[in-house]
Amino acid sequence: MTATLEQTQSELLKLIDLAQRGEEVLITNHGRAIAKLTALPQPRTAADRQDWLAKLSRLREVTATGKATPTTEQILDDLRAE
Numbered sequence: 001m002t003a004t005l006e007q008t009q010s011e012l013l014k015l016i017d018l019a020q021r022g023e024e025v026l027i028t029n030h031g032r033a034i035a036k037l038t039a040l041p042q043p044r045t046a047a048d049r050q051d052w053l054a055k056l057s058r059l060r061e062v063t064a065t066g067k068a069t070p071t072t073e074q075i076l077d078d079l080r081a082e
Contacts, residue, residue, distance in 0.1 A: 005029040008037075 001023055003015055008027050015025045015037055025037040044052075070078075 002026045002028060005034070 001015075001018060003011070003025055005027060008015060008025075019025055019037045019039045022039060026033050027035040027037060
């Protein structure tokens with residue numbers, strides 16, 4: 001949506017509501033774009049993180065090659081032992 005500076009001043013709450021719903025509001029002054037009103041991304045919840053970890057686990061199972069490589073801890077232990 002595009003709004004003039006005058007509209008923005010008189011309808012700010014409405015424009016903020018539109019931005020919170022995901023719409024981008026372009027603010028113009030004398031026909032030139034001067035600002036953009038957008039919503040901030042919402043922080044991820046613990047449930048989102050759990051979903052992401054479950055997807056990652058499934059992806060690892062599907063793409064596993066069966067090859068075993070040393071872990072970072074094993075490599076560091078070997079280097080320290082030398």
